[in-house]
Amino acid sequence: MTVRLLDTPIDYHAVTESVRDHRAGAVVLFLGTVREFTNDQQTTALDYDAYPEMAIAKMQQLIDEARERWPVIQAVIEHRIGHLELGEVCVAVAVSSPHRKDAFHAGQFLIDELKVRVPIWKKENWIDGQTEWVHPDNEKSTLPPPA
Numbered sequence: 001m002t003v004r005l006l007d008t009p010i011d012y013h014a015v016t017e018s019v020r021d022h023r024a025g026a027v028v029l030f031l032g033t034v035r036e037f038t039n040d041q042q043t044t045a046l047d048y049d050a051y052p053e054m055a056i057a058k059m060q061q062l063i064d065e066a067r068e069r070w071p072v073i074q075a076v077i078e079h080r081i082g083h084l085e086l087g088e089v090c091v092a093v094a095v096s097s098p099h100r101k102d103a104f105h106a107g108q109f110l111i112d113e114l115k116v117r118v119p120i121w122k123k124e125n126w127i128d129g130q131t132e133w134v135h136p137d138n139e140k141s142t143l144p145p146p147a
Helices: 012-019 052-069 100-117
Strands: 002-006 026-033 041-050 074-080 082-085 089-097 120-126 131-134
Touching: 002 052, 012 026, 012 074, 012 089, 026 100, 041 074, 052 074, 052 100, 074 100, 089 100
Parallel strands: 002 074
Antiparallel strands: 026 089, 041 082, 041 120, 074 089, 120 131
């Protein structure tokens, strides 16, 4: 089970291969990418910042919880920090399990809870030059993350 914060591109092929296992009949990979539009606002880029020690601990806790709920064989969460352009992969979640239903459920749990519980902040950079920080709990703020 691996969790990482990266300031370099996520190698999603390596992430996928790292969870493959002869005991697993299912491997699920979720990739979050930088999209061009959020609602009616056009995005030019995203910036991610995190409280690394806590983010790593929370991501590991999520994997531990997923293993308690589903027969997860392997799981990986990797999240980018820093400046990301349109189309870049910002998060990868991969899960292997004996059966697809469990792998899908565990993967969805991991990404959904990551967005709520892990202290990673996202700054939306809009085409009009404005920016907006989004907290891990999905509340928006104009304040930057803690230093």
